[in-house]
Amino acid sequence: MTSFTPTAPHAPVLGWFSRSEAWMDSKGKGAWIAAMVLGFVFFWPVGLALLFYMIWSKRMFSKSSCRHRKSWTRHGYSAMRPSGNSAFDAYKADTLNRLEQEQHDFDAFLQRLREAKDKAEFDAFMNERAKDAARSDDPEEDAGDGSPKPL
Numbered sequence: 001m002t003s004f005t006p007t008a009p010h011a012p013v014l015g016w017f018s019r020s021e022a023w024m025d026s027k028g029k030g031a032w033i034a035a036m037v038l039g040f041v042f043f044w045p046v047g048l049a050l051l052f053y054m055i056w057s058k059r060m061f062s063k064s065s066c067r068h069r070k071s072w073t074r075h076g077y078s079a080m081r082p083s084g085n086s087a088f089d090a091y092k093a094d095t096l097n098r099l100e101q102e103q104h105d106f107d108a109f110l111q112r113l114r115e116a117k118d119k120a121e122f123d124a125f126m127n128e129r130a131k132d133a134a135r136s137d138d139p140e141e142d143a144g145d146g147s148p149k150p151l
Helices: 016-027 029-042 044-056 063-074 086-137
Strands: none
Touching: 016 029, 029 044
C-alpha cells in the first residue's frame, strides 16, 4: 500500500481525510464521481455526502473539466483562414459579405423601428397632454366631478 508523502520538505503531516482528498484530486474528477457512485451503491448517505462535498468545494464544476472547450477556443477563427480551394474561398467570402450586409440592413431596420415606436409613444403622450390641457381650460366643466354641466 502506497501512502501519500508531501512534496514540500517541511510540510505538516496530513490527516487521512486530507491525504485521501489529495489522492482523489490527483486522479481527477472521474475518481470523485466513481467514489460518489460507489457511495450511493453501498450506503446512500455516503454518496450523498460526497455529492454535497463535491458541490460545496466546487470540484463538480471546476474549470479543469472543460478541457475540451479550450481546444475549441484555440480554433475559434479557423473559418476565416483560407482553405486552399479558391472556388470555396470565393463562395465563403461572398456568403460572409452577404451575411454582413444583411446584418447591417437588419440593424438599420431595428433602429428605424425603435425610432418609429419612440415617435408614436411621444405623439401619444403629447396628444394626451393636449387633451388634459384642453379639459382644464374648458369653462363648462364642473370642478367637482369632471363632467360637463348640462345645458
